[in-house]
Each structure stands twice: as C-alpha cells, then as structure tokens.
Amino acid sequence: MADTIFRYPFRNFFLDHPPIFREYYGSTALLDWIESPTAHILKINVPGFKKDEIKVQIEEGNVLHLRGESLKKENHGKEIVWHIAERGNGKEDFSRMIELPVDVKLDKIKAHIENGVLTVIVPKDSSHKVRNINIGSRL
Template identity: 45%
Template sequence: MSLIPQILSEVFPTFQSSDEISATANARIDWKETPEAHVFKADLPGLKKEEVKVEVEEGRVLKISGERAAEKEDKNDKWHRIERARGKFLRRFYLPENAKMDEVKAAMENGVLTVTVPKQEVKKPQLKTIEITA
C-alpha cells in the first residue's frame, strides 16, 4: 500500500485503498415513502440473506450492512479483469418521526432486499390559547 492511502486511512477510518475493492459504491438503495410506510430496496446480487444485516440503532437509524466475499483463488488462475465489487458495505438512513421502528420488516428475494418501515400518524401539538391579563 502506498503512503497516500495509508495516511488517508488513518485520517478517514472508512477510506479504502484502490487495492481493496469495496462493495460500498455498489450498495445502491432506493427509498420511497408511501402513505403507509417507508420502503427501501437494495440490489444485492449474489448475496444470501445470511450475508446481510438489517438493524435499528439509536432509535430512528436504519442500518443495512453486509459483505460480499472474494472468490476463492487457485494459484493456477490468471485473472484478466475484476469488476464485480466485493468487500463490506454499510448504509445508514435517519428516519423521520413518523417511522414505527419497532415494526420494521425485511425480505430478500432474487438478490433484492426490501425493508419496510411502517408509518404512524404524528400528533400535531395542541394549541392552547392563554388569556392575557393586565
């Protein structure tokens, strides 16, 4: 590893050198809001549900992480190109007040992870008029 990536990795702990192919850039996630829920869809081709984690942290933070392992190499193999991302990925989403974080559901089908966070009605603050006296 050259000196620049080493310095960057010390200053920015999440920095990964070009020697380490990271799947972070390829963990593409769509987030849509419907009247009933917040819905996240992540394309994670080749991953099994056991290789992906969906967690709730600090109240309203949805955390999606996992790792795509590198293929086993045989010393007789000669690679011409490596383009498929491998390595760890981590995405965090800070959800609004209306998210029911205790009812989060996740499903994975055909390499697509779908996380559904139901919504609750946010109570508007009651307005109380105060009489002004002299």
Template identity: 40%
Template sequence: MSLVRSGGGVFDPLSLDFWASADPLGVVRPLAEQCPVLTNVCVDWKETPAAHVLRANLPGVGKDAARVEVEDGGVLVISGERAREEPREGEAWRLVERSSGRFQRRFRLPRGARLDQVSAAMEDGVLTVTVPKEKAKKPQVKTVEISG
C-alpha cells in the same frame, strides 16, 4: 517528464493508487482489497403515505449474509458481506469488476418512523426494508369559553 499525482482517488487513472492496484496483465484488484468497507450498494428510498420503503441491490448476497439494524436515534443500517470467489487450480481472473467484501449503508430516518415495526425481505438479490410511519394525528381543537 514527471508524474503528477492528481489525488483523485482509486478510480482516477491519473492517480498513482490506480496503477499500483493493477497487475502486469492489466487486471485491477477487487475493490475489497483496497477498501475495508464498501459503500457501493445501490439503494432506492421511496416514501409512501404509510411507510418508508428502501430497496437495496445485493446480487450474490444471501439473506444470511445481509443484516438490517436500527440504531438509537433512528438510524437504519444495511450491512453484510459479499463473498469473494477464489479461482480454482488452473484458473486465473482476467477481469474483476464485481466487488466483494463487507458493505454498509446508513440512513437517518425521519420523525414518525415506527422503528419497532421495521421489516425486511430478500427476493432475487434485492433487499426490501419497510419502515411503517405513525398514523397522522388530527389536531385536537378545544374551544375555550370566553368569560366576562
């Protein structure tokens, strides 16, 4: 009998990486120990007539640990770090499913986004980023006089 590596990644139970990250009691190590930057932040992006509104679920992340940046070229970056809780003396983890460590999500904003007016607010573990849109300009029609 031989083991065949499936190459499915960290969450594939047939992958040797999956079993290498488990301890003898079957507790899987936090994802932060396996990946330097987490991308598992869930984000909803809604477009309204006036703005683009992005909502990111960041449970356990304070507003001081979250960061919103706008890069050149209209790229919105949501990043930060979720602190890892260390067990106290006499305590031991039996199951770890909540990820900890750094996270980052990047979004290319469409043309017409007002990058100089981006705002963000955090409430109940949800980060809301609002990117206003430029007002739609009505096409100007100029009548040209026909000579002749």
C-alpha cells in the same frame, strides 16, 4: 461536509436537509427510498448476497444500518490468471446508514430479500397527526 461539522443531535437543528445517508467501504448497494401514505419502503440492490449475509439494525435512536458481508471466493486453480476483476474476487462488503424520520414504528420494521433486492418496509406511526388547537379569548 456539513455532516462532519454538526453531529447528532445538533445536525437537524442547524441544517434543514433530508435525512442523512452514510456509506462505507466503497458501497455498491444502490438504494431507492419510496414513501407511501402508510410506510417508507427502501429497496437496496444486493446481488449475490444471501439473507444470512445481511444485517438490518436500528442504531442511535432512529438510524437504520444495513450491512452486508459476502465471501465470494472462487477457486479456479493455480493455472488461472486474472486479467480484469471488476466484479470482485474476494470479500465484498457494504454498509449504509439512513436516518429515518421520527414518525415511524421502529418495532414493526420488516425486511426480505428476493432476486438480489433487499426490501425494508418501515411503517409510519399514524398517531403523529396534526392536531388543531382552538383559540380562545381567555385562558
């Protein structure tokens, strides 16, 4: 709810919460976000998608947008009657938007897909380290 009231760029100023996640189309793309000392690693379940059906883009500065569009049209003929279709029987889309931290190298992001899992590696920018300032008695 708060995300609909406070829009970028004021969202992080007024709200102290982790980066935002936005889903569209009743997304079924489940996500794990792991942080190592050198990178953020995102693992997204995308079973049945091929790499050319998935787009990984950076939008609005530091928002990672993951999109998938699969055309799984199974032709079983006119004599087939569907009783239950829980796995989907047509076009299934997903879209996830993730606001990344500011200490990342956006130009070095890599992604690959294997066994129905899309892995996105977002390297950290090591130049954003804390720097101590010496305190003197006069300027």
